[in-house]
Amino acid sequence: MxxxxxxxxxxxxxxxxxxxxxxxxxxxxxxxxxxxxxxxxxxKSKEALFLIALETVKDGIIQEFDQYLSEHDFESGLELAEGIISFYLYLAGTMEEWFLLLHSHYPYKLALVNEECRSHLEKIYNSLVDIFERAVALGREDGSISAGDSRKTALVIFSMVDGVVRFKIYNLYDTGALFNELINSCRKILKYKM
Amino acid sequence: MxxxxxxxxxxxxxxxxxxxxxxxxxxxxxxxxxxxxxxxxxxKSKEALFLIALETVKDGIIQEFDQYLSEHDFESGLELAEGIISFYLYLAGTMEEWFLLLHSHYPYKLALVNEECRSHLEKIYNSLVDIFERAVALGREDGSISAGDSRKTALVIFSMVDGVVRFKIYNLYDTGALFNELINSCRKILKYKM
DNA sequence: AAAAACTGACTGACCAATCAGTAGAGGTGG
DNA sequence: CCACCTCTACTGATTGGTCAGTCAGTTTTT
Structure with a gap:
């Protein structure tokens, strides 16, 4: 290297x-x-190094998800959604650095004045939410999911999972103990209609 | 002053x-x-000032929730849970500073070596999760909620709401647009049994 | 030999914390 | 009433240290 x-x-x-x-x-x-x-x-500068670090994390996350999705088959949209959640928690455990960087305040402050930074962050979040949204849309087609608006549902599920990840990396609660509860909650949100 | x-x-x-x-x-x-x-x-030092700032935020959050709960009546545990979520989002909008401080990395790093800091953070999170847990327990008694483990359910709901708040204060997504979806998801988690 | 990779020594800016000292309010004795 | 004292609040100047970034020059690679 x-x-x-x-x-x-x-x-x-x-x-x-x-x-x-x-x-x-x-x-x-x-x-x-x-x-x-x-x-x-x-x-060339500390900020430039940070931006490349963020870009590396972005590429890493996207590549890991691409690989996970290409290596696994899912019976239904709901199962796909559950797979994504599991893999997100798994990745947050093995690649904790990436998520610590992504949960720090600095990139979001920089994004307000730096277009490249904003672009990296948008790419990361759009990619992740897109993956959830595709699962929801797929599940609505195959009947395993009956939630309303795909995008909004995907966003709420993502914020729930990301919230649990934050608790984990900040040493507030153990993700392992919440895993089953998280999957259950996700199923309820996706399966039922109000 | x-x-x-x-x-x-x-x-x-x-x-x-x-x-x-x-x-x-x-x-x-x-x-x-x-x-x-x-x-x-x-x-006496920058760290001491930070700790008092954190303590002030802690007292502010707890006092605001006490006041909200004492000034409102709720028909059921489920309604109480929804009220808490609404108020949490409202407070994150009006007192954004508090939640920015609470979402920054530093206090959690300091908590690893400073007992006072750890105590403040624990107090804040325990108070908030306790409030959710009481709503869940109440709802199970009055029949409006049929979720399983009160504590774990409260934790997942809290992480979902806090996740949405994080998106808001980091300028990623607008909380307003997600409010209805959030309340709906919360209802599904609480009302149904897998 | 030319280009690329690398380094030690340095600079100016900034920062947390200190310290010696000033200003003023309030109390006390004469 | 005043002279003196004490305590709290506050400040300007300074210090030792750290940091991002530069530059002239050396080593390594091609």
Whole structure:
């Protein structure tokens, strides 16, 4: 692996662990075994490094979901939705860094003034909500789901799952203990009609 | 209002807006119209100021919910649950600062090494989940709710609502557009039995 | 030899925290 | 009434340290 990759990997870890402001470029350099100046040779500024870190996380998340969906078959839209939730929780466990970065405040503040940042965030959330929405739409066709508006239902389910992930990565509650309850709640939202 | 209160108020705004590390004591001083040294006269360190800001938010949230619950009557446990959700979203709109502070990474990192911080966070979340849990338990008694485990159901509902609040304060999606969907989803989770 | 990768030493800006000292309110003795 | 004292609130100036970013020059690769 090239030194540039080492730096990027260290940056993701540190930005996730400490947040943008509290992660110093000196630390990134130390963690990746290069001198401070080398970091600036490969990345023109701290903000630029953060944006590339965010882009890497974006690509990682999207690629992982693509792979998961291509490797599994689902009997119904409802089963697909449950699979996505399970995989989201699994990924948040194995790739905790990605979700810590995604739950930190900085990218959302930067997105207000930086179009590239906004674009990365939109891509991530749109991709994830799209996946849920496709499951809902599919389930409505095959009869396994009877919820109303696909997009809004997908958004609420996503915010529920992401809320549980947040509790997990901030050490508030254990996701494992809530997994069954989460899947059950999701089924109820999707199966029933008010 | 005393200068100490001015400082605390400015600190809450700045910590919420920029996070702990990016909010400087000089800025807090400037915003509250005192000299830099005065901030340290009233609060012994930046961390101590943050802890008091968090405590103030804790007291504010708990007091607001106490008042809301004492001023309203509810026909059933289900109606109470819906009222709590509505009020949570309302409060996140009017007191956005509180929820920004509560969604920032720093307090959860500090909680790992600082007991006082951990205690504040636990108090906030336990109070909120308790309120939901009481609604679920009440609804099971009066027949308006048929969900399983009260605590776990309360946790999932809370994480769903808090997830939507996060989308709102991070400018990802508009809470208003999701309100009806959220209430509907909550009803489904609470009313039906798998 | 030329280009790319890399580094040590440095700079200016900023920041948390300190400290010596000022201003004024309130109390006390003469 | 005043002279003196004390305590709280407050401040300007300073300090030691950290940080992002630069640059001139060295090493490695092609």
């Amino acid at each position: 090239s030194k540039k990759d080492d730096i990027l990997k260290a940056a993701i870890t540190l930005f996730a662990d400490r947040g943008f402001q509290d992660a110093s470029m000196t630390e990134v350099a130390k963690m990746s075994g290069v001198s401070g100046a080398t970091v600036f040779y490969h990345f | 005393s200068k100490k209160d001015d400082i605390l108020k400015a600190a809450i705004t700045l910590f919420a807006d920029r996070g702990f590390q990016d909010a400087s004591m000089t800025e807090v001083a400037k915003m509250s119209g005192v000299s830099g040294a005065t901030v340290f006269y009233h609060f």
